[in-house]
Amino acid sequence: MSKSQKLFNDAKKVIPSGVNSPVRYFEPYPFFTKKSNGAYIWDEDNQRYIDFCNGYGALLLGHRRKEVLSAVSKQLTQGTMFCTPTQSEIELSKLIIGNFPSIQKVRLVNTGGEATMTAIRLARGFTKKKKIIKFEGCYHGAHDSVLVKAGSGSAHNGISVSDGGLDEVSKNTLVVQYNNSEELERLISKNKDIAGVIVEPILANMGLILPEKNFLSEIRKITKDNDVPLIFDEVVTGFRVSPGGAQQHFRIKPDITTLAKALGSGFAVAAVGGKKEIMDLLSPGGKVYQASTYAGNPTSVSAAIASIKTINKIKNKLYSKLEKYNTMLTHAIDDMAIDLKIPHQINFTSSMFQIFFTDKPVVDYSSSMNADTKKFKKMFSSLLHKGIFIAPSQFEVVFLSDAHTKTDLENTINAYDVALKSVKN
Ligand SMILES: Cc1ncc(COP(=O)(O)O)c(C=O)c1O
Structure with a gap:
């Protein structure tokens, strides 16, 4: 054996x-x-x-990666976790904002799922509306709002909605076929309670599915015309497709962006960022609650700073x-x-x-x-x-x-x- x-x-x-x-x-x-x-x-x-x-x-x-390991090793000599603000969080935020011009302010979290959960709550807080639209097969983490027709592990096991997930939550998530902007337009035009649209700009959780020509620009136009915040879930594509993610590659500016994975090169760090007027709704200054003990911990932050600097170099x-x-x-x-x-x-x-x-x-x-x-x-x-x-x-x-x-x-x-x-x- x-x-x-x-x-x-x-x-x-x-x-x-x-x-x-x-x-x-x-x-x-x-x-x-x-x-x-x-x-x-x-x-x-x-x-x-x-x-x-x-x-x-x-x-x-x-x-x-040697640049990442040496930054983390250096940080380990100074401490691993403080739960107070640090200068390095500012440095990382500036690097993220530098690579992603659609992001004016950014909050650090630990995982992609946490980032999308916060993005959705922000969209709801900003619009004071309830329903979220996602696309079939897109995976945005393992929380109730997005475990509806999701890809990745849930597609593999044939599960669309998890046992224990509340129908009361998932009924507020509407699903549109990927690469079908007309269906999105129809749904948005007949539903006045849409808080946001979340999409993987390149679908990397049903195998790999590319956005068809104009799909992303059309959904940008539809959401803009209807004052619905557009969330690009760039947990996979951020830094991987280009230093500024899929939004740089396709030249489209979403209202909110989520990042994780390549941001930390193997350390648990993620981010949710976007327009100032949306991001400033986060607590304690705003009324959209988000918190995490490990968020912005100096160890992961040092890895992320080294990753972005290396990628940019x-x-x-x-x-x-x-x-x-x-x-x-x-x-x-x-x-x-x-x-x-x-x-x-x-x-x-x-x-x-x-x-x-x-x-x-x-x-x-x-x-x-x-x-x-x-x-x-x-x-x-x-x-x-x-x-x-x-x-x-x-x-x-x-x-x-x-x-x-x-x-x-x-x-x-x-x-x-x-x-x-x-x-x-
Ligand atoms: C596009 C996308 N969004 C969100 C997530 C969730 O990230 P995490 O597993 O870090 O919670 C994933 C995970 O694979 C993902 O692929």
């Missing part, structure tokens, strides 16, 4: 299902990780994997390299799948991609749900066997990092070759 299998048996006795977040589980049991560095993680049985899960997108700069090389590597990888996988006559789609952009086993384009929730997940699982297991770790679900994304090398890509392409053949058989 492998050490991971033994640890999983132990874990199940003390941790529900043996994991601390549902997507971490896969059949027959997940490997247990001992350490990581750069592009790699090692399991407890000393097997090395090239990591393409990359902390579900957080590790844009790779594991144990190397941006010219970073994004072109990631895009070049992603193009190489996805083209090679596409060619192999075509040669093998496997019906498939590959959606990709910047440093993210996903393959779907279906002959129809994947543009929304239902086209993603139509993909053959049994084939995906087979491919995942084969890749894992060959030392390639991608997120274990069809409804997640393959993430490249700055640490991947050309040799890593060649090894990955070889592993996909074997994996696709296993799907064919």
Whole structure:
């Protein structure tokens, strides 16, 4: 019995299902990780994997990035947590505002879910309205308002609304098909109680789904025309798609933005920011309550400052390299799948991609749900066997990092070759 299998048996006795977040589980049991560095993680049985899960997108700069580690090490000598304001929070806020011109003020939180929860409460506080519109398949965290037709782990398990979640809450969340701005316009025009629209500008929780041309500019126009705040959930895309996220890439200014993942390069830090008149509603100055003991803790803040400074310093090389590597990888996988006559789609952009086993384009929730997940699982297991770790679900994304090398890509392409053949058989 492998050490991971033994640890999983132990874990199940003390941790529900043996994991601390549902997507971490896969059949027959997940490997247990001992350490990581750069592009790699090692399991407890000393097997090395090239990591393409990359902390579900957080590790844009790779594991144990030296600039981040040295900033955190320095902070550790000064203290880990004060629960008083610090100068470094101002520095981080200025860096975030510098990269995201739509953000005039920002509050730091710990997780993406906390950021979207606060963004939604802010939108409600600002408009004094109740209902939120989200798009099918977008995942915004594990809180009641957004666990409605959500992607990621909830799509994987076929759960749309969680047991224990209140219908009284979810009935205030209206759902529109992704890439369908007309449906949004119809819904907003007939409903006068809309507090906000929240969207992943690139949908990275149903596999990868790209916004169609004009989708984002149309939803910006519709929300502006109707005085409805637009929330860009850039928890995945922030810093990953460009230093200023998807909003910089698509040149669209939302009213509120949420950030997490790549902001902290492996440390728990997230942010919600936006227009001054909205952000100033937060307590204690305003009446929208938000609080957290660990928010803005100096350890995570030092990691975030180092991450943004590093990204800004190397941006010219970073994004072109990631895009070049992603193009190489996805083209090679596409060619192999075509040669093998496997019906498939590959959606990709910047440093993210996903393959779907279906002959129809994947543009929304239902086209993603139509993909053959049994084939995906087979491919995942084969890749894992060959030392390639991608997120274990069809409804997640393959993430490249700055640490991947050309040799890593060649090894990955070889592993996909074997994996696709296993799907064919
Ligand atoms: C787009 C998006 N928003 C919010 C979240 C929630 O973030 P967290 O898991 O840090 O709460 C996620 C998590 O994957 C996400 O992908």
